Amino acid sequence: LPSTLTIIGLGLMGGSLALALRSRSTQDAASHDIERSTLNVERITGVSRNPDTLAAARSAGAIDAGTDDLAEGVREADVIVLATPARTILRQLPEVGRHARSGALVLDLGSTKSAICAAMAGLPEGLQPVGGHPMCGKEVAGFAAADADLFRGRTFVLCPLPRTAPDAVDLARALAKAIGARPTLLDPEVHDRAVAAISHLPYAAAVALVNAVEGVDAISETAWLLAASGFRDTSRLAASDVDMMLDVLLTNRGTVLDWLDAYAVQLGRLRQSLADEDELALRAQLAAAQTRRTGLKF
């Protein structure tokens, strides 16, 4: 089944998707990959407001054609992938709905899924919406950081809507496999609660950590001189792309607030035990965390 594919947004995620599909085409031509019949991307169109990004993507061979006109970009596509930040996806979905041709698969790569899947429910009936979230990332953004291997071995969460046709779900699954990822079907609310715990809360914790330590300049030079790997790792996520994370937090607000509250409770318990010099209680909390953390296999 030859397909034409349009990617809206050629940043880290969209750019990496294009590169990954391209490098797969090359591999397939050589290896006669058995899945070739399922997904055969004949033409990739990129949509970006930035002419430099379009030029870079074209010269890297990531896309065949580029446009800054979303309507034009999606009109002929069999598969439309929204690879912009979450709130931009929410804004772009109605426009995609107005211009996409009937039968097209509409997939997104946004970091949160409940709000986006709810918006997808408003797409015209003929379209086939599937929410998507490849579980990978870097603290860098933009097409310059795009990487054909970004998705390799990663979980690619797919959230079909009740109305989505089984064929369209299969196509989304084939797309995920084509870029080396492991597709996993998940309910949008379950996804959002999970990523809030394992991704958004750690991000918030890292941001607060960097900002808390910033407060005392008198010692900061000494502190950074001593800075060991512990601070480096615990604070790493604070370097994440601000625009993306702002969208993530604001489109997953309720769930993130719940986790922040659970986190504040744990911090408060730790503080109280230390303030009281309650060694038994303190040890119990440290030991519980150590046992759990040591048991996690990443």
Next chain:
Amino acid sequence: LPSTLTIIGLGLMGGSLALALRSRSTQDAASHDIERSTLNVERITGVSRNPDTLAAARSAGAIDAGTDDLAEGVREADVIVLATPARTILRQLPEVGRHARSGALVLDLGSTKSAICAAMAGLPEGLQPVGGHPMCGKEVAGFAAADADLFRGRTFVLCPLPRTAPDAVDLARALAKAIGARPTLLDPEVHDRAVAAISHLPYAAAVALVNAVEGVDAISETAWLLAASGFRDTSRLAASDVDMMLDVLLTNRGTVLDWLDAYAVQLGRLRQSLADEDELALRAQLAAAQTRRTGLKF
């Protein structure tokens, strides 16, 4: 100046110190290192309550002799290094004071310095106390984890007391250099405030993070399935040795409580901005953290 050296505690730190000095002796014999005259460790005695540890250290060539009797172990030593957890050091210092011979350098490797330096001030006049903290660590403990290269390239904080003779400070410095570390003189209070910020607070943040996420078992399997590198790094310190960290937190209690409060303020601000959907305020906090974190060179 040939020296006999006694190490009390042969865990990760004490064991690594012994191995590092040994591997240096070998290097020196070959390279005629110019610093050899400053510090020439002729004999290393290990003190441990655990006969298996003593046997392992002896068979690894880390120590020449071992004993479970602190008094016997320190009596003949020119240099005494306390490499036990911080609160054990506080308990052992008076006994070291009763049995060490006049003129001996008494150095410790504890993770906090104010309480230990205060206790060192109570040592008999003839002894030469220097508080010490090599800025390195692993989440593993025990002699089995000891590593001759543990201190290589790391900052080794030294806190001499006002009464400590310059020769003794030089000897402590030479010891730090001999194991490949960079000695840095620091006030104990400044040290404790800095490590509370860059090490103890991140540890507490990681413990609370792991314990907060534990709370919701219904989603945990999904969460760990999705777990990306972000959670892994942010929570890494929670796997630290509980006994050591308990000592660290309890001997640096006031300062850690101050930082926990500063951290709670930052988390509260973040929570409030998100709850209010105050995008400007939220962006300012994320951007400040990103700028600072990106600017840190580790």
